Every structure is written in C-alpha cells, then in structure tokens.
Amino acid sequence: MIGRTATMVLLAATGFSWLAITPRLSANSQGGPSRGIRLLDPGDDMIPMAPFREPKTGSGNERAPPLDTIRVAVADGSTNRLAGVLPRVARFETVALAADPDLVWDAASRTATTGDGIVAYDIDAADLPAVIDRVAVARGLCKIAASKPQPIKAPTGTKLKRKGERVEIEVTDVARRALILFDIAGDGTVQALYPFGADERVVQAPTFRFSLQTRAPFGADLIVAISAAAPMEALEQGLRALSRYRSSGEVLNLIAETAPTDARFGCVALWSAP
Template sequence: MRTYRRLSFAFAALGALVFALIAGYGGAGAAIFAPGGGTIRALVVGIDDYRYQRPLQGAVADAKDLDRTLKAARVPPANIALLLDRVAKRQAIVDAMERLLAEARPGDLAIIAFAGHGTRIREMYENTKPDHKDEAYVLADFDENNASDRSELIAGPEMKSWIGVLDGKGVDVLFIADTCHGGGMTRTFQPDSNILTYRQIDLSKEVQLEATSVATVLDAARDAASFPRLTFLAAADPSQKAPEVKIAGEATRRGALSYAVARAIEGAALPRGAGALSRGDLFEYARQRSLEYTNGQQTIFTTPGEKAKLGEPVFRTASGGEPVPTPHRLDARPIRVAVSNGDLALLSNVKSRIAKFEITEDKAKADLVFVPEKRKAVSDGDILAEDVSAADIPGVVDRIYASRALTRLTEDRWQKFRLGPDNSLHHAGDYVSLEADDAQGKFVIVFNITGSGQVQYLYPPAGGGNYPFGGTTWSMQAPVREPFGSDQVVAILSKKRLADLERYLQDHDGSFIAGTLPELIRNHLDPERDVRIGMATIVTQPWKGIVR
C-alpha cells in the first residue's frame, strides 16, 4: 500500500482473533430515554447451552452485557426481561413478548435482543418467500429429530407479528438479532486455524414450525422496511456467517454486533454535543466496530436505509454527547500459541518481544497457530503471516496484541474508515483503496501493521510536512504486494498535530515495533475525544487460484 515508498500490502488480518488488551469502554453511561417520551422496556435473550446443537461461547455474555448496560443507563430492572440458556424456552419467550405487548404504550421504546443460533425452516405460509424459507431463532431445547422439541424455535413471521403490534401502538422498536440464518464466509477458512464458532445451524432435513402461532400470512410476507418505527440490526445478511470473536478484556468470545450496540448505548457512538443517538450514527458505529472486531469478516445488515429516516433518534440521552470518562487499561494477559503438528519444542526457546505469549497444546483454545511445515501463522480462519519461522512468532504475537489493543482503544473515539472495493481476499496486482470520512481540517496519520508485526509508515509523506486536510474525505490507493497474509491499516485523525507520534512512526518505518504502539497511542488520547482512530483489515495472497 505504499504510496511514498515501496510497501507491502498484505493487509490486516484477523486481528479479531487474538487478544490482549484494554478494559472496556468505561461503564457508567448516561441515562437514556425513549425518543417518544415514554418508558423503555426490554426483552433480552442469550443462549450458549444448547441441548442438541453445537454450543456457543458468548451469547449469554452478550445478553448479560446488554442487561447491565441498560440498567446503568437507568432503565428500571423491572422493565427488563432477561432469559438465558434453558430458561429461554419458546413458551417463556412468548409469555415475555405478550407482557411486553400488553404493557407498552404510545411513545415507549421496546428493545428486543436475541443472541444465539439461527437457522432457516420451511416457510409458514406458501409462496411468501422467494426461496420458500423463513428465518428462525433457535432455542436451547430445539431438536429437529424429536417432534416434541422441533417447535423450540421462534419463526421470523412471529417476530414480525409482535413488532407489527408494537409499531401499530406507536411504540418505537430497537431489534438486535445477533445470529445468522445461512450463508458462507467472506474469505476461505484456513484448515490449520484455531476453531471458530458461528451462530448458525444447518438442518439435515426440512423443518416446519409445529406450534400454535400468532403469525399470519400478512406477517410472513412483510419485510423489516415495512415497520416505520423499527430500527433493526442483524449480525449478517443471508450471504454471510456471524463468527464469535475474541475481544480484548472479555473472558469469552463475543458477538461483535451485541458488543458494539452495548457500547453505543453507553455513549460511545454519540456525536459530541448530541442529545440523541440517531439511527444513522448507530448503524455506522456498529458496522465499523463489527468489521474491526472481526477483521473484516462480518458485515452487519441494518434497516431502514432511507436517508430521511437515518436521522431519526433511536434514543435520547441526558449527556448532551459529552464524553464519558474511559479508563483505557492495557491487558497484559498472554496470547496463547499452538503448533499445528504438536511439536511444542519448536517454540520452547523463543522469547517474547513486547507482548507475552504462552504455548498451549489445545489448538481450540489458541489465539494463534504456527504451521511450521507451511511456514505460516494462522488465526481465526485467516493466514496472519506467511513465510515465517519460529523466530518470527514474537512479531506475529505483537501484531495480534497491537490489533486487539488498538481496536479496544477506538471504542469511544471511532473514526469512519473504509477499505475498498470489499473485504474479500485480495491478490497481487489488485489495487485497494482506503477512505476516512469527516477529515476536513484534521491532521491525518496512516500506518500499516503487517502480519509479522512490522510497522510501515504511509502518510503524510516523510519530510513533506503535515497540514490540516482540505477535503471532506481523505483517501489513498495502493497495490497489493508481498509479503502476503493479513495486515492492519490504522488511520489517526486529530484536530491538533501529533508531531511526536508522527516522528516516531517515521523514524521506525520498517521496524518490528507493533507491540509498542498501544501504549504510545493511548498516551495521545484526549478526554475531549478529538483524536479519532479507524482501522481496516486487508488479507492478501499472491495470485487467484493458488491453494495455500
């Protein structure tokens, strides 16, 4: 991606895999209020412990996080129904929804969140879907092979029916569906990688809901855009999977969307001086954060999409957009490294560079897998670095640490930063573009962290000075070049010039200093949140058709 000097563009991979980093956004958010002046009510569901299906790791943590966040935002505990694991049976959810419908009044805000497995079942009403399938939310006791447990689902038309009732009563609805109903991955999963969990089950046979349902054929035929009061965020569109990812400071893997929405409710997405969080700001924040947490593997789906509706508030706040103090503590927990062939002796004499690491025999619990026979390091399904030996692993560890730490640092000071043309695998000879919005009058610094932990200075050009950017959108293009693998491009925009940071990056251009960056950048963060950070992951390989 080097524009001002030869640069490798094997861009950032999968930093969503390893961890190491900062304690969260802060916690004590300001009170939030329904945009219509009424009461906020919530139904929050999280399921990890599936009796007959593959278990998940972070759905319960997602639900508990949102529950805590809403209570911290002054939502009365009595107004929140939290259903976890085996408690989240079909009848319990139906009962909770019926209570919500009965109690809701015009001007209220209803928050509905589901974290767990999704699937697709035979449509409830014929010819209401082009593929004749309804999406469904899978509950803890669902078993496609057992008639008595086959209806432990919530079908999409049922959710639409309930949302339609709320919409008709003049109730605003925020619906977060942290699940997926089909589709594949943005990039091919590397078989040597540690294990990823996805919030999706594929049924071995066609299943139809066999329970009494409130859904009508009209409900089945509606789409999310037909509910004017609905703000909807889904973890993935039908063409993608939603992975559970490692987020620094979190004890388990998490759903990127749920985590991002919780931080948005705490105030991380509020523009400075704003008294409300708009749909557009929530969507932009959740989309950017989900891409960063998953290293470009997950693109969320949101609606409405019409420009006129994106300015409407999701909730109001008493903070006026003032920043909430955030303790950005660096997490010193070691990164776990496995060896694909089990020969742990290969790493026994390898010492850490900056970030600590520990060797594990269990690949499923590893953050990073070293594949010595292929000379590559992989993590969460992506090749992080190619042509590496055991001696190079400390640099890869630092890359993971830096990626995780910087991602966490950006939670309350995120910068809109885009990779083009998309987040798929890029090849030698391709060109990629990088764009940062809202750059008018800002000083811009851009650098790249390769998969092996090397830092490459990109912008502004060395020796050319750094001046406030004159346009609205900063952009640059760069060719894909070796080394190939997965790099992370970081853009820092600030109202004041960060001359010493700029100088440090210039002086250490080409050096393996990734592990030093989180502490250095943290020291430049201002309480006014005028320093903004955006990140983009770019994964590359030499030529199309090459099997690695």
C-alpha cells in the same frame, strides 16, 4: 476533482508486503484538491526493512493497558518447537490446537494463522514473538477504535486479494482534522504512511482516499488512521522511529504517551495471498 487518480505511483513498504499506493484527490470544503500520500519520483529506491529494534519503555507518564496474553498453538502439536522462544512485548502461552488458540503456527508451511486467515508467511520460530505482538496490538487498537471511532473503510471490499489487485481505502469525516496513517504488517513490521515531508498535516477535504495494489509477499495488513483537531507532531515522529522495524509491540504505548485526548482511531484489515 473528486476521485481523480494522480499519475505517479508511490512504492510503500508496509511490513514485508510491497504495495503500490496511488494517491487520489478529493474536493475539499475550500475548493481545492486535498492530496493523500506523498509521491516519489519514479525510480526512487525504498529504504530496506530492518527486522527488529530493541523495545523501549518510553519516558512519558502515560502507559497503555497491558497487552492481552496470546494463546499460541503449533499445527502439528509439537509444542517443543517453541522451546526457547521468548516474548518481545506481548506475553504468550502455548496451548493445544484443540484449545481455541489465538494464533496457530505451522512449522512445515511456515505460516501464522488466526481465526480470520493467514496473518503472515515465511515465519520461523524466531519470527513468532513479533507476530504475537502484532496480534495483541491489533486487538488493542480495535478496542480503542470502538470507543473513539474514526471512520475508515475499503469500499472495494476486504476479501482476500491476489497479486495485482487493488484496494480502495477511504477515511471519512476528516475535514479540518489532522490525519496520520500507518500500517502494521502481519509479521509485526510498522510502516508510517502519511504524512511525510510537505504533506498537509490538517486535511481540508471531508474524505481522504487512496488505493493500494497487492504485491508479494502476502499476509495481513492493518491500516490504522488517527485523526485529531491539531497536528500530532510527537506521534508522527514516534511512528517514524518505529517505522520499518518489527516494532508493533510499542505502538500502543506510543499512542498513550503522545495522542491528544480528542484523537479518533480507525482500523481496516487487508488480506492477501499468492
């Protein structure tokens, strides 16, 4: 039953981008199907997003390294537009557009852009701290993934997607490993994706597959996979607590406090536009 598409669809809120996720089945080493991403009954209502929650310092002894300071420019050069904007978790400094900024905010088009493309749409000055956190955390996650890699890829490509287009995601080398998946949207919203409810915590198949369908609003989504030899209950619960909030700035500390030493990390960025 390799590559068989399930007949039901889960509407998953990844940030403020609504993506329809179609689970796929992979043959596992013990002869049965390994299901990815839980199913919802048709018509189930999604829990609405909440914009912010207060950052928490955590009670564990382990702390992640400080997030990078993000260099932010205003597209029209009017740096006074950022007056009164305070950081949430990641620090930032205002620089000129010609100073190679990490993030450019265009107040007219209400877009936030990095060197890779438009990260988020419909962004006002008050939204910027969460976007800044997202940029800094994505950078930190990529560093961790480089040292403790968990393979994850989009076989259909990560080029800019339009409304209705599908993206296939594969997480490989996960046979008999616990798996957690979550998303960080361009506006900094965290969304737990897997596991939920009765979903198997330890994947038996060597490859875990699922597909995403692009829907408005658009921007960037960072899909993160974490695998380990045993279920990661504390990390799973922590991600659920962060889920549906613009709480990306807390992700690395949560990982530092709860992820086991054998954890592996993988990231794949998806980009979409109208």
